[in-house]
Amino acid sequence: MKRSGSNQNQSCVHSSTPISPPPPLPLHSFEVLRRTPLNRAFALVYATAISALLYRHTLSLLSGSATTFFSFSLVSFSLLLSDAVLAFMWVTEQAFRMRPVRRKVFIENLSRVVDEKNFPALDVFICTADPFKEPPLRAINTALSVMAYDYPTDKVSVYVSDDGGSQLTLFSLMEAAKFATHWLPFCKEFRIEERCPDAYFRSTHSCAQTEKMKIMYGMMKEKIESVMERRGGFVNDFISSDHHRQAFNKWTPGFTRQDHPTVIEVLLDSGTDKDVTGRAMPNLVYVSREKSSSWPHHFKAGALNVLLRVSETMSNAPVVLTLDCDMYSNDPRTPLRVLCHLFDPVVAPKLAYIQFPQRFHGIDKHDIYGNEQKHLFQLNPMGSDGSAGPNYVGSGCFFRRRSLFGGPFSFLSSGVLQLQAKPIMSATPSALSHHVASCTFEHATDWGYKMGFRYGSLVEDYYTGYRLQCEGWKSVFCNPNRAAFLGDVPLNLTDALTQNRRWCVGLLEVGFSRYNPITFGIRSMGLLMALNYAHYAYWPIWSIPITIYAIVPQLALINGLSIFPTMWDPWFYLYWFLFLGAYGQDAIEFTLAGSTIQRWWNDQRMWLIRGIGQVASSSYNIDEEAYI
């Protein structure tokens, strides 16, 4: 079953050729999971069992006796409806089980295939929106962790989008830029694996070498925290350079989060800025796009599109990484793993993105709020990876910039500004950079509809990945043992439910749009991939069967109606099989993917709680959640 990605064409070499050239070194390989044939056979058996169950419900619906006709039909109908919904969800879920694959990359072969000076440049986009919900200290840790990638520094540019338009974020980034000139050489000199400073100092016992760095980090942290406490007042007291002070002049009295001009600040310029050992620094750019209450801002998708354009006027890298500010890089060699896919001539032409799973730190031992989301972030993507590839999950994803500007075979040149040569960074961003970050720039253009990150759903990530795959693009799931990125999770039940609700609203927006996976999806991407996407688009409807099953059996019991077969009835075996079969298979998959039974159990618990939570949440306010 093992195949090497770059060797796919080698089998056609004629066997009688006396001396055939040595096969090129593989950069990656994949294997189809051994359980695949079992999955398929089980799906067949289980499908038969589900059909029998639906048949039984239909029979009993038709045979209601006259006296109890009304209540009986109502009960039978609600059970039929519930089980039909569950059956639909089961069908869509099977798409992930038909061909799950596991991939490997061989970074060690990279240097023999491509020279470091030919590595593509990398633009990293980090989104943040509210300094009080997402502390700037977290955002700068994310920025520092990627600036310290094991990648030619002059090829890395980090763009931080601040949708909150906050002086606190800008100030923190200025501090981070100074700290980075010490942190980057320190990481490289001592070969530090953990390049997110906060995580590093939390996990390392100090010694003489680290002590100096730790003190420096502590001072920066204290400074940022004290500015945070004063809510930005007196920022000026902490700033020594005139140039930096000028940047804050944009914050005039009329400046609010909803209404303000564009602010773009180049905080580090790889052409001129050097670290303390004299080596080039990566570029670091702060971007707060123009906001006006009379123009739509399209939330995170809008922010990402501004970054796409602003970066095009500056570094214009062909590879773009999107990250949320609460998710830091945990492995400095991640971009090299990405190159292993991008430099495969067989896969590359249709490859739009490489998605790493969202993995989290700070989850309690038994994960009581089901935050690990193992199906969503690890199991299901392995399943999609066997066909056209996983969906985009918003963070930890490397795009080919080109893929956001039309299908794989369209002749659009990458980028809408169509800049010819690679523009040069400059300490004073050009008028063009400001122009492309303005509210009106997208008016009457294809941005968000045919180009860039797509508008129309609160889950812009899912929707964008879906539309790209409809255009014929492929994606790859990369899940190395050492997590490539680690994020924060909601730490309480309210946050977990709020997040879940926002996702559900966004998914249904896609499920009931003209681009829904059933009518549009099947036509564009085939049945199997469309089912992958339908699984999520209609995911929120699982609250229907859960609610019915939470109410109807009790009512039936009180009214003396028997709705389940007795133990001596042959139908009982069917219920037994359906119940144990589904739970058993799920528990096995979960634990085989490196989790525990307790975590699985809590995942099940949260599945119910989230489902009921949908129903109980009519007072939901999207705008408040989505940081207007």
Ligand SMILES: O=c1ccn([C@@H]2O[C@H](COP(=O)(O)OP(=O)(O)O[C@H]3O[C@H](CO)[C@@H](O)[C@H](O)[C@H]3O)[C@@H](O)[C@H]2O)c(=O)[nH]1
């Ligand atoms: O108007 C906005 C709203 C949000 N964000 C940023 O978007 C990111 C994600 O928002 P968050 O509220 O943290 O959503 P989560 O539910 O935690 O995030 C998951 O779900 C989102 C929507 O599907 C994806 O975008 C994320 O990548 C994914 O981690 C954060 O970095 C925000 O700063 C903006 O930049 N502008």
Ligand SMILES: [Mn+2]
């Ligand atoms: Mn988040």
